[in-house]
Amino acid sequence: MNIVDLTTPFTDPAVVAGYAEGTPRRVPGFADLHLMTLVLLSERAPDAARILVLGAGGGLELKTFAAARPNWMFVGVDPSGPMLDLARRTVGTLMHQVELVPGYADDAPPGPFDGATCLLTLHFLRRPERVQVLRALHRRLKPGAPLVVAHHSAPEGDTPERWLTRSVAFAAGAKVDATTASxxxxxxxxxxxxxxxxEAVLTEAGFAEVSLFYAGFSFRGWVAVAGPAE
Incomplete structure (x- = not known):
């Protein structure tokens, strides 16, 4: 899937309408993933941090972050207009902390930002595109600023289908019918x-101190810090 194709499923009215309710059921520990992300950002971010949220459509993480850190400001970037509209509704009265930008990583303001997140997004991109996106994030971060990513990943030494099947079964409430085909x-x-x-892609894009912090069936999450500008 090319970067330009990312909006395709997320302009479907049915997908947008069911996103806020359906996504937490698909991702093990969804709310805890957001809280862990907040902890990791807070370790290095200043009291009045400015955070870049790539793939912010829907607004679920933005709402959690803004509610917990009223002194922080957020820039949420997403290519889907309908998903950004959903984010506005989701964030609601906290929108004074949030700027929403339509587009991709290269469309984000230049920063520099005190941290960044990219949740449930990078698994759509092939390796060269991931490096491109991660480098765009790196250019917008202060040296030493944290980046938190989480998405589907293939386990070492096993087939992706096995772990994706488990994730599908989790989303279906442990029902196994048709999960293998899905x-x-x-x-x-x-x-x-x-x-x-x-981890190699993150390093290639200029990040250091790459560490796994989250795993739930086929989902994995890493935290890293921006190395010196190239």
């Missing part, structure tokens, strides 16, 4: 990287 379709369309490749 997982096979996901494996065909998502260019998943192994954990080692994920």
């Amino acid at each position: 997982a096979a379709t996901m494996a065909q369309h998502l260019p998943l990287l192994s954990a080692g490749e994920e």
Whole structure:
């Protein structure tokens, strides 16, 4: 899937309407993932931080972050207009802390930002595109600023289908009917990287201190810090 194709499923009215309710059921520990992300950002961010949120459509993480850190400001970037509209509704009375920008990583303000997140997004991108996106984030971060990413990943030494099947079963409430077929379709369309490749991509894009902090079936999350500007 090319970067320009990312909006395709997220302009479907049915997908947008069900996103806020459906996504937490699909991702193990969804609310805790947001809280862990907040902890990791807070370790290095100043009291009045400015945070870049890439793939912010829907607004679920923005709402959590803004509610917990009233002194922080956020820039949320997403290519889908309908998903940004949903983000406005989700964030609601906290929108005074949020600026929403339509587009991709290169469309984000230049910063520099005190931290960045990219949740449930990078699994749509092939390796070269991931490096491109991560480098765009790196250019917008202060040296030493944290980046938190989480998405589907292929486990080392195992087939992606096995773990995607488990994620699909989790989303279905542990029902197993048709999960194998659904997982096979996901494996065909998502260019998943192994954990080692994920960490190598972050390093190639200029990040250091790459550490795994989250794992839930096929989902993995890493935190890293921006190295010196090239």
